[in-house]
Amino acid sequence: MAPAVLIHKLQKRYGTTDAVKDVSLQVEAGxxxxxxxxxxxxxxxxxxxxxxxxxxxxxxxxxSGISVVENPRLVRQHLGYVAQEVALDKVLTxxxxxxxxxxxxxxxxxxxxxxxxxxxxxxxLEAWAxxxxxxxxxGIRKRLDLAAxxxxxxxVLVLDEPTxxxxxxxxxxxxxxxxxxxxxxxxxLLTSHYLEEVDALADRVAxxxxxxxxxxxxxxxxxxxxxxxxxTLRIREFAPLAEAEQAKSLLQTLPFVQEALIxxxxxxxxxxxxxxxxxxxxxxxQTLQTAGLPTFGIAQSRPSLDDVYxxxxxxxxxxxxxxxxxxxxxxxxxxxxxx
Amino acid sequence: MSQTTxxxxxxxxxxxxxxxxGRSSSPVSVGASSSLGDFVQETTGLTRRLFxxxxxxxxxxxxxxxxxxxxxxxxxxxxxxxxxxxFGESQNYGQFLGAGVIVFTAFGGALNAGLPxxxxxxxxxxxxxxxxxxxxRFSIVLASAIFITTMSLIQTAAIxxxxxxLGAGLPDPIGxxxxxxxxLLLVLGVTALSLGLAFSxxxxxxxxxxxxxxxxxLLFASTALVPLSFMPRWLQVVASLNPLSYAIxxxxxxxxxxxxxxxxxxxxxxWGAVTLGIALLVLVGFAGASLVAIQPVLRxxxx
Numbered sequence: 001m002a003p004a005v006l007i008h009k010l011q012k013r014y015g016t017t018d019a020v021k022d023v024s025l026q027v028e029a030g031x032x033x034x035x036x037x038x039x040x041x042x043x044x045x046x047x048x049x050x051x052x053x054x055x056x057x058x059x060x061x062x063x064s065g066i067s068v069v070e071n072p073r074l075v076r077q078h079l080g081y082v083a084q085e086v087a088l089d090k091v092l093t094x095x096x097x098x099x100x101x102x103x104x105x106x107x108x109x110x111x112x113x114x115x116x117x118x119x120x121x122x123x124x125l126e127a128w129a130x131x132x133x134x135x136x137x138x139g140i141r142k143r144l145d146l147a148a149x150x151x152x153x154x155x156v157l158v159l160d161e162p163t164x165x166x167x168x169x170x171x172x173x174x175x176x177x178x179x180x181x182x183x184x185x186x187x188x189l190l191t192s193h194y195l196e197e198v199d200a201l202a203d204r205v206a207x208x209x210x211x212x213x214x215x216x217x218x219x220x221x222x223x224x225x226x227x228x229x230x231x232t233l234r235i236r237e238f239a240p241l242a243e244a245e246q247a248k249s250l251l252q253t254l255p256f257v258q259e260a261l262i263x264x265x266x267x268x269x270x271x272x273x274x275x276x277x278x279x280x281x282x283x284x285x286q287t288l289q290t291a292g293l294p295t296f297g298i299a300q301s302r303p304s305l306d307d308v309y310x311x312x313x314x315x316x317x318x319x320x321x322x323x324x325x326x327x328x329x330x331x332x333x334x335x336x337x338x339x
Numbered sequence: 340m341s342q343t344t345x346x347x348x349x350x351x352x353x354x355x356x357x358x359x360x361g362r363s364s365s366p367v368s369v370g371a372s373s374s375l376g377d378f379v380q381e382t383t384g385l386t387r388r389l390f391x392x393x394x395x396x397x398x399x400x401x402x403x404x405x406x407x408x409x410x411x412x413x414x415x416x417x418x419x420x421x422x423x424x425x426f427g428e429s430q431n432y433g434q435f436l437g438a439g440v441i442v443f444t445a446f447g448g449a450l451n452a453g454l455p456x457x458x459x460x461x462x463x464x465x466x467x468x469x470x471x472x473x474x475x476r477f478s479i480v481l482a483s484a485i486f487i488t489t490m491s492l493i494q495t496a497a498i499x500x501x502x503x504x505l506g507a508g509l510p511d512p513i514g515x516x517x518x519x520x521x522x523l524l525l526v527l528g529v530t531a532l533s534l535g536l537a538f539s540x541x542x543x544x545x546x547x548x549x550x551x552x553x554x555x556x557l558l559f560a561s562t563a564l565v566p567l568s569f570m571p572r573w574l575q576v577v578a579s580l581n582p583l584s585y586a587i588x589x590x591x592x593x594x595x596x597x598x599x600x601x602x603x604x605x606x607x608x609x610w611g612a613v614t615l616g617i618a619l620l621v622l623v624g625f626a627g628a629s630l631v632a633i634q635p636v637l638r639x640x641x642x
Contacts, residue, residue: 051470076472087463091392103384104471106377132395148467338460 002065004029004156004187005050010059012045019045021211023059027156027189027204032182034202035191036305038320042211043191044084047160050189051081064155077105080154084161086141090134094125094144097133098151105152119147123177139170146177150186157181159190163197175201195305195317207309209320214312219305226303226311228258231272231280234296235288244268247293254287256280274300378474385468385482389455393486400490404497407444411436411501414564427566428595430506437502438591439563442583444498445491445522446557449529450550452487453537457546460537469641476641484530491526492519507594514593521622525586528626535633538640562587567607579608585621588613 005027012020020042027033035043049056050063052072061068063075088097095116102112120129123143128136133144142162149157162178163171178188178201192198198205199219206216215222235247241262248260248270257280259273274280285295309317393400415433429435456479459465468479499518503509510518533550540546558564560574561583567575578584588606592615593599601616613621 053466053469073472076470079470081470083463083466085463087467089388089392089464091395092388096388096391100384100388101467101471103380103387104468104473106380106472106474338463 001029002062003027004031004064005033005189006060006062006065007046007050008060010046010049010061011057012042012049012054013057014045018211020049020056023206023208023211023213025206025213025216027187029064029155029187030182030185031203032178032188032190032201034198034205035189035208036193036195036198036202036205036309037191037208038193038317038324040324041193041208041320043193043208044160045211046208047081047158047189047191051079051158052076077152078155080149080152080157082145082149082157082159082162084164086138086145088133088136088141088144091132093132094129094136094147095120097144098129098148101148101151107152115151119151122150123147124173139166139173142166142170142174146174150181154186156187156189159188161192162190163192163194171197193317193321195309199305205305207305207312209309209313215308222305222308223303226308227276228273228303229276229280229300230303230307231270231274231284231298231300233270233272233284233298234267235270235293236267236296238267239269239296241268243293244270246291247288250287250291250293251284254280254283256283374474378478381471381473382478382481382485385478386485389482389486392455393490400493403444403448403490403494407440407494407498408501410440410443411498411505414440415505427568429591433502433505434507434594435566435591436564437498437507438587438594439561440502441495441498441518441522441590442525442561442586443558443563444494445526445586446529446583447554448491448494449487449526450533450554452483452530453533453535453546454543454550456483456534456537457540457543461543477637479641480531480534480637483534484527487530488523488526491522495519495522510593511597514597514599518590518593521586521589521619524619524622524626525582528582528622528629531626531629531633535629535636538633539636557581557583562591562606572609575609579606579610579613582622582625585613585618585625589615589618 003026005025007023007025010020010023011018023042023046025033025035035046037043045054048054050061050068052068052075056069063078066074066078068075089100092100098116098119099112102116107115120126123146125140125143125147128140128144133141136144146159146162149159159178163174166174175197178190181188182203190197190201202219204216204218205222206213207222208214215225217225233247233251235243239247241264244262248262251257251270251272252260256275257272258275261271263269263271272280272284281298281300285298288295306317309315309320313320315323411433415431415436418432421432423430426432426435456465459468465479469476473479495518499509499515509515536546536549540549560577561581562578563583567578567584570578584606592603592605596603599615601614601619603615604612605615605618606613
């Protein structure tokens with residue numbers, strides 16, 4: 001059976017910038033697949049190519065074995081696309097929007113009413129469905145958008161940053177809903193720049209950076225591949241750099257310490273990579289004590305997805321976010337996404 | 340956000356789970372109904388949206404009806420005392436002006452047709468339509484055209500009724516049908532151009548600017564307010580190239596002559612007489628040319 005989504009060597013240029021340079025991924029039927037990366041990594045562009053909103057420059061895209069470029073209309077029937085920015089007509093009620101959606105997907109007239117009631121119920125929109133969408137809060141808007149994306153019962157639901165800008169309650173509600181969809185067999189492809197979202201939801205994840213997929217696997221396999229444990233050490237709440245340097249060179253001599261970095265953004269705390277499951281904390285504290293250095297706080301953990309990202313790109317996701325947000329031009333991007 | 344945003348626990352009972360993905364059942368609409376049926380369904384849905392908007396926000400229509408009536412009453416009064424016969428065969432300026440107001444109003448409405456589409460582009464609503472498996476994306480354009488045409492006809496009816504009330508009389512029934520056809524042709528052509536602009540200009544600011552610089556000049560360079568004979572030679576040439584004149588003059592003629600025929604001369608252009616039949620052909624040509632001219636843009640944006 002063909003994979004739900006197959007993307008092979010996708011390339012997309014806008015003017016002189018390569019939005020997507022080399023993206024390949026395969027989403028199996030029935031799984032939640034996460035595309036993780038900082039803003040500007042090419043996630044949205046990848047989805048726009050998949051959903052026939054923009055033409056790729058090179059590469060193949062298939063949905064359930066159907067070529068996106070050659071047979072876009074058929075692909076559109078199989079896909080449900082929920083964009084990052086919820087675009088509703090604020091004058092219509094939720095139900096009227098769903099009715100419009102039903103006519104755009106040519107649902108048989110006999111089933112429209114029940115189908116709309118079903119998605120309204122499924123997303124808990126009963127109390128809002130007959131109000132104008134202009135009165136909705138962000139969470140309700142998103143839920144109506146999800147309902148619209150599901151109305152024609154797509155094989156694959158494609159979600160671009162499904163919880164950006166949502167409060168925590170709404171976010172958890174969306175997460176639970178997506179898990180429930182998976183249990184019913186719907187394939188979900190979502191992008192996110194939230195580590196915890198991908199970690200919590202995705203069966204498999206592809207990490208994308210600057211238009212290139214740099215790693216793809218299950219979250220736990222990716223973490224295992226990075227190897228080692230992470231130790232975060234704070235000598236003082238705000239340690240002077242000299243003291244941090246001293247501690248760093250001291251700890252680097254320990255056999256189980258594989259890497260040591262000073263994080264100046266967090267009061268010159270030390271980030272160490274140590275051999276997995278080693279009993280590192282006691283030895284570290286003793287070493288510091290011998291040298292007359294205090295310990296403000298110390299913690300050991302398994303590697304996170306962020307460490308996976310760090311190992312692959314040499315920077316944390318947060319750093320990449322910051323770098324991206326200062327170099328991006330939101331206005332130009334809006335233009336780019338306009339049709 | 341309030342507590343109320345948490346959805347009630349969705350019902351997971353198997354018999355209440357009709358939202359199973361369509362793996363067993365074939366995807367919607369494949370072969371379920373004819374393409375034509377699907378096209379009608381999507382066009383109806385899109386048109387319905389525009390009429391719901393109109394119903395909930397009737398301001399545009401109300402203003403669109405009041406404005407031409409103000410033109411008729413106020414602008415008509417402005418030249419009320421000009422000597423009779425100055426404006427051709429019309430008995431008074433109000434009667435002369437009626438045809439101009441009908442055409443100018445329809446023209447203005449059609450010129451604005453692209454604005455809602457532009458806002459849909461800017462707000463991303465258009466993407467919702469473009470990811471849907473529309474039989475033809477021409478349905479998006481058609482829905483706008485149906486809506487604008489209906490608006491124009493309502494406005495025209497209001498103007499015709501008011502001018503009749505003000506003493507301008509009425510064309511005969513076939514004449515009224517012809518007036519309607521003339522308005523529809525002009526609206527179709529201008530709506531097409533406006534939609535073409537909505538898909539090719541970068542944003543609504545630019546579109547509004549284009550509307551702004553097109554609207555009044557085309558009014559003044561037409562026979563809406565004064566007859567051709569009033570104009571200097573160069574403006575006569577311009578006005579005789581203006582499609583608005585080819586809509587105004589036939590309507591004016593129909594108002595004044597119950598014994599019209601397609602060979603009746605309705606306008607004396609600098610290069611010769613224009614008959615009713617020719618004016619209609621010009622309008623058909625204008626609408627056709629506009630529709631053809633925007634095809635490349637629509638294909639590029641909506642392919």
